[in-house]
């Protein structure tokens with residue numbers, strides 16, 4: 376009797392299975408659309424629910440009391456800490472930890488960095504890089520004519536080219552450390568001088584760095600003047616400039632030292648600012664270095680070294 380019932384149920388379910396199969400095959404398009412809609416809806420709901428959630432990727436993300444590296448840090452978060460974003464300010468996130476419900480601030484670009492293994496003082500910094508000059512003379516940029524900057528001794532090569540190339544190397548080297556970098560220009564255009572401090576104020580930059588090459592003597596003549604120099608104007612730019620001055624001692628063309636100078640980009644900014652002259656473009660033996668990618672990369676390594684020591688000295692870390 377039991378055997379009979381079992382076989383009966385089996386035959387019945389087999390018949391039902393065949394019916395379902397038949398129905399599915401004849402309604403293939405409808406079934407496909409239904410599955411697609413279900414998956415999409417689920418994905419949408421899932422992403423909406425998780426929109427404000429992040430998980431820290433590097434180790435050592437600082438949990439601060441305000442949106443900037445100058446605020447006190449109360450914890451160093453381990454990789455994989457779950458956070459809920461409450462607010463975003465200039466790239467900083469106000470977050471709530473899901474493990475202990477504490478509220479604080481993290482640098483968004485640090486917390487979500489895929490490249491960084493361990494966050495450091497320099498990772499939390501925001502840096503404005505200003506490659507000096509730019510644009511084609513005679514062509515207008517915001518009502519101003521383009522500006523080549525100074526020329527090499529033979530008049531064929533322009534400062535604007537090497538400020539941009541060097542700045543790109545500096546940007547790459549800083550980004551490798553996790554820092555957030557804004558370039559005032561990344562092509563051959565002229566940026567009005569006052570736009571540069573404006574950008575620094577907008578992001579509350581930790582350093583504004585202008586890149587130039589020196590020139591001495593007549594317009595197209597050669598000079599024997601040699602070496603790099605560094606400038607600041609306001610007192611808050613002095614420690615930054617001092618750190619870069621020490622780092623830039625290791626260059627083959629020599630270091631002329633640092634000084635105070637009232638350049639517009641240094642004067643019109645409240646953030647720490649410095650201007651670097653990275654060699655004499657119309658000194659042929661300086662220019663031999665300036666034009667090479669090796670020199671540009673060496674300079675960027677030294678600048679990162681100087682900034683690392685600067686930020687290590689004045690950033691409170693947990």
Ligand SMILES: [Zn+2]
Pocket residue numbers: 507508524525534586587588
């Ligand atoms: Zn210049």
